Amino acid sequence: MVIGIVGLGYVGLPIAIEFGKKFECVGFDIDERRIEELKKGIDKTGEVNKELKHTSVIFSSNACLLKRCDVVVVAVPTPIDNHNIPNLEALKHASRIVGENIKKGAIVVYESTVYPGATNLVCKPIIEQASKGSNFKIAYSPERINPGDKEHRFSDIVKIVSAEDEETLDVVASLYKSVVKAGIHRTSSIEAAEAAKVIENTQRDLNIALVNELSVIFHRLGLDTKEVLEASATKWNFLKFSPGLVGGHCIGVDPYYLTYRAEEMGYHPEVILAGRRTNDSMPNFIASNIVRMLIKQNIPVNGTRLAILGLTFKENVPDLRNTKVYSLVEELSSYGIEVYLHDPLADEEDAYDIFHRHLCSFDDFSELDGFCICVKHRSYMDLDIRELRQYCRMDKPLFVDIKGIFNKRDVQRANFVYWRL
Numbered sequence: 001m002v003i004g005i006v007g008l009g010y011v012g013l014p015i016a017i018e019f020g021k022k023f024e025c026v027g028f029d030i031d032e033r034r035i036e037e038l039k040k041g042i043d044k045t046g047e048v049n050k051e052l053k054h055t056s057v058i059f060s061s062n063a064c065l066l067k068r069c070d071v072v073v074v075a076v077p078t079p080i081d082n083h084n085i086p087n088l089e090a091l092k093h094a095s096r097i098v099g100e101n102i103k104k105g106a107i108v109v110y111e112s113t114v115y116p117g118a119t120n121l122v123c124k125p126i127i128e129q130a131s132k133g134s135n136f137k138i139a140y141s142p143e144r145i146n147p148g149d150k151e152h153r154f155s156d157i158v159k160i161v162s163a164e165d166e167e168t169l170d171v172v173a174s175l176y177k178s179v180v181k182a183g184i185h186r187t188s189s190i191e192a193a194e195a196a197k198v199i200e201n202t203q204r205d206l207n208i209a210l211v212n213e214l215s216v217i218f219h220r221l222g223l224d225t226k227e228v229l230e231a232s233a234t235k236w237n238f239l240k241f242s243p244g245l246v247g248g249h250c251i252g253v254d255p256y257y258l259t260y261r262a263e264e265m266g267y268h269p270e271v272i273l274a275g276r277r278t279n280d281s282m283p284n285f286i287a288s289n290i291v292r293m294l295i296k297q298n299i300p301v302n303g304t305r306l307a308i309l310g311l312t313f314k315e316n317v318p319d320l321r322n323t324k325v326y327s328l329v330e331e332l333s334s335y336g337i338e339v340y341l342h343d344p345l346a347d348e349e350d351a352y353d354i355f356h357r358h359l360c361s362f363d364d365f366s367e368l369d370g371f372c373i374c375v376k377h378r379s380y381m382d383l384d385i386r387e388l389r390q391y392c393r394m395d396k397p398l399f400v401d402i403k404g405i406f407n408k409r410d411v412q413r414a415n416f417v418y419w420r421l
Contacts, residue, residue, distance in 0.1 A: 001175075002026065004069030006094050008034060008059070010045050010319065011111060011143040012075035014154040017048050018179040019073075020057035026069060027059045030097075035061045044347060046318060047147065066101040071175060074098065074123075075111040075143060077249060079322070084256045084276075086115060088122060095123045099130025106136050107168055111143040113254055115261035116195040120164075139163035139172045140190040142197030148317040158182045162193035201254040202272055207241045208251070209275035212282055215243040215421045219289070225421060226404045243421040244403055245286075245374065246279040247324035248313035283324055286402065286421070287331035290372070293398055293419060302336030305368045306398070307391070310375025311343040311351065311359070318345040325374045326355055340365060344379050365391040370398025370416075376405055385414040 001023055005016040008029040016027040029035055037044060041053040058065065066072055076090040091112055098108055108127060110119050119140045127136060144157045159180045163169035173184050187193045215225040225243060232238050246252050255276055259269045294301050313323040320326075329339050340360045341351070348359045368391045373380060385406065389397070399406075399416035411418045 001070045002068050003175075004028060004066045004072040005057075006066070006072060006074045006098060007076035007090075007112075008038065009075070009077065010047060010147050011145045012073070013038070013043060013045070013052075014048055014145060015073060015075060015111070015143075016057045017051045017055050018154055020055045022178055025057045026065045027057045028061065028063060028066060028097075029059075030061060030093075032061045035059050044318065045147070046345070063097050063101045066098065067103055069103060069106060071107045071109060071172075072098050072102070073109045073111055073141075077321075078112045078114055078253075078257070079249060080253050080256050086257050086260050088114070088118065091118075091123060092126055095126035096130045099127035099134075102127065102131045102134055102136055104135055107139055107163075107171060108136060109139040109141055109172060111141055113142060113197050113201075113250070113257065114194055115198065115257040116191045117261065119190050119194060137164060137168040138190070139168055140193050141172065141176060142193055144197075144200075147319055148314060155179055155181050158185055160185050160187060160193050160196055162187045162190045164190065195258075198254045198258040201251045202258055204241075205246060205251045205255050205279060206271065206275040207239060208244065208246050209278040211241045212243045212246075212421070213278050216285060224408075242404065243282075245282055245324035245328065247322045247327075248319070249321045252276075252279065252322055252324070280324075282421075283327035283331050286328055286372075286400070287335070289419060290332065290337075290398065290400060291335055293400075293417060294369070297394075297396065297398075297417065299369060299394070304337045304370075305340070305393075306332060306337050307340045307342060307360070307365055307368050307371045308332075309342050309371060309373045309380055310377055311341055311346050312375055312377075315376040316345070316378055318347055318350075320346055320350055320354055328372075328374065329355075329357075340368070343375070344377060362391070367391075367393040368397065369394055370400065372398075372400040372402065373405060374402050376403045381405055385411055385416070389414055389416075 003019045003023045004026045005012045006028050008027050016025055019025045038059045043049050043052050074094050076094045079087050081087045124138050141161045146152050159176045161173045161184055163172050177184050218225045233240050255272050259272050262269050291301055311325050312319055332339050342360050351359050396415055396417050399411050399418050401420040404420045408418050
């Protein structure tokens with residue numbers, strides 16, 4: 001059996017590496033630069049650098065190689081547009097490529113996150129048209145990759161599998177079972193598997209929205225949110241979530257796929273969209289509080305120099321897609337605050353291409369009025385608070401610790417004005 005993987009990002013590459021250990025495997029991507037990097041053993045996502053140097057996967061931007069594949073796995077991005085509407089263009093393009101190069105009798109497995117019904121309503125017709133009616137089967141197995149997580153890898157996460165008929169489901173289940181140690185979970189329909197995926201991240205989004213709203217309330221009450229949450233967590237069934245910026249290509253996106261489909265069916269979801277509004281409002285809330293702190297310190301807001309530490313959408317990954325840190329940067333800049341961006345993992349070229357801003361090093365910092373720690377990168381957790389004072393020009397500069405990484409008293413002893421969500 002020959003396996004083809006379409007899309008070699010955070011999801012597709014680990015899948016290709018695992019299948020490549022047991023099968024002949026073709027890894028296809030339209031990004032020729034990405035293909036050249038992979039051929040040289042370079043994975044800029046940092047997910048599989050070690051395995052990449054020893055893999056037998058054939059990396060190529062030549063779609064004709066897919067004609068040899070018995071199973072094609074599609075793992076391309078499914079973002080939202082500026083109006084929070086699902087953007088399926090990459091998925092549609094991938095489906096056309098697969099259809100134009102599909103082997104007779106092949107199985108196409110979609111892993112990309114979609115709304116319930118999209119695989120059959122959107123993807124399958126495109127393959128049918130592009131392949132001119134070739135005999136093929138459709139399956140769906142939602143990705144569960146967690147970027148930066150070294151404990152929960154592709155083979156260690158239970159795999160949901162579904163297909164258009166039982167015979168195809170048996171083949172797909174057997175295929176994934178050969179590389180996924182954690183086991184397989186079958187669903188009765190493709191739509192059920194699609195729905196299971198979107199609610200995984202919708203649930204997380206709503207829980208984070210709750211603690212974000214609690215943070216806003218506790219701030220007005222003069223209470224320390226972290227202290228309150230730690231006290232509540234002493235009860236055995238309390239769910240542990242912390243406030244923060246919710247970005248990335250999963251938690252901040254997937255709920256909109258579900259709400260889009262719900263509204264198509266005539267139902268307007270209230271709770272899910274309320275959670276999205278709460279989480280999307282946090283950059284404004286943080287920026288407003290930074291401005292208030294500056295005013296209380298009698299510091300002119302316009303011209304304040306602030307270092308932002310961490311730009312990626314989550315800790316210990318270089319991924320900048322849909323990062324809400326930049327929303328905070330834009331809010332601060334709108335007040336006339338001079339923002340200096342630092343991130344030890346983000347690619348400087350990517351950062352400039354996306355945000356048109358250069359990343360700074362610590363050597364670039366001087367005469368600062370404060371720091372804002374936005375991402376819990378490992379390297380930041382080892383920072384010496386007292387050494388950060390050398391970059392500041394004020395007697396009591398600001399120290400905004402969004403994720404509550406540092407000990408409040410230690411920061412205050414270093415003569416910073418401390419604030420956290």
